Amino acid sequence: MDRREFRRRLALRLAVHPVTILPFLGGATAVLFGWAVGVPIVVFGGIAGVVVATGALVTRAGVFGEDIARKLHEELRVEAHDASEAALDALREKLASDRDTRDEKLLDQLRELARVFKGDTGWAARVNSVSAGEITGGVEELVQTCVRKLNDAFTLLQTVRDLSTSPVRQTLVDQREQILTEVTESIRELTELLAGVYKLGAESNNVSAETGRVRERLQRSLEVARRVEEQMDPHAAIRERARARAREKVNQG
Numbered sequence: 001m002d003r004r005e006f007r008r009r010l011a012l013r014l015a016v017h018p019v020t021i022l023p024f025l026g027g028a029t030a031v032l033f034g035w036a037v038g039v040p041i042v043v044f045g046g047i048a049g050v051v052v053a054t055g056a057l058v059t060r061a062g063v064f065g066e067d068i069a070r071k072l073h074e075e076l077r078v079e080a081h082d083a084s085e086a087a088l089d090a091l092r093e094k095l096a097s098d099r100d101t102r103d104e105k106l107l108d109q110l111r112e113l114a115r116v117f118k119g120d121t122g123w124a125a126r127v128n129s130v131s132a133g134e135i136t137g138g139v140e141e142l143v144q145t146c147v148r149k150l151n152d153a154f155t156l157l158q159t160v161r162d163l164s165t166s167p168v169r170q171t172l173v174d175q176r177e178q179i180l181t182e183v184t185e186s187i188r189e190l191t192e193l194l195a196g197v198y199k200l201g202a203e204s205n206n207v208s209a210e211t212g213r214v215r216e217r218l219q220r221s222l223e224v225a226r227r228v229e230e231q232m233d234p235h236a237a238i239r240e241r242a243r244a245r246a247r248e249k250v251n252q253g
Helices: 002-013 016-037 040-098 099-118 121-128 129-162 170-196 208-234 236-252
Strands: none
Touching: 002 016, 016 040, 016 129, 040 099, 099 129, 099 170, 121 129, 121 170, 129 170, 170 208
16 A cells, blocks of 8 residues: 555545535635735634634544544555456456466466455464564565466467467467466465465464564565566566565655
């Protein structure tokens, strides 16, 4: 979630309310009118209205700010989830049209793993918040990398069919097979990783060591996925650097 967008929408949610907007609009109108007709008392009355609106905004932020922020966070989470699901539905429909059932089955497995991971958050309470955030972000990144690979595999297949007599056709076929193999391996690795995540703190007192092993394994899986993606697509490294910069800006914002 973009923190700057969250703050912008939170400020708007706090400000756009009858107890703040009406005194402000009334006060601003009075100031402009009093200034135009040269009546100081009207100007002062308008300024008082603006001050009242500012006080109401500060009061809302102090009294209701946390509740409003919590509701807004949930709304944005639902919006992001719905947008992601719509995009994945569109991708599955596209994959189902290529007459090769392997890619859509892989996508279905990824979505199921992601759904189960998001639904079972009990493990996060047994580790520190930093580790929980890193593991969650790593799992989401690995899933998204696999989704991009499946989309690339579909594009390769369409290109192969357009180049039925081209000497590069077999090279593209081999690339597609390599992508599907890599996604299959990533799903296997992700399944084992999630099994380890769910056991964090449940079978041992050394939660820190368990968490470290899961994070290291997840990091290795991400590095392998990134290298394969870069080999398949020379622009992948550029995109990855752009995504890294975007994540840094979000964290700094």
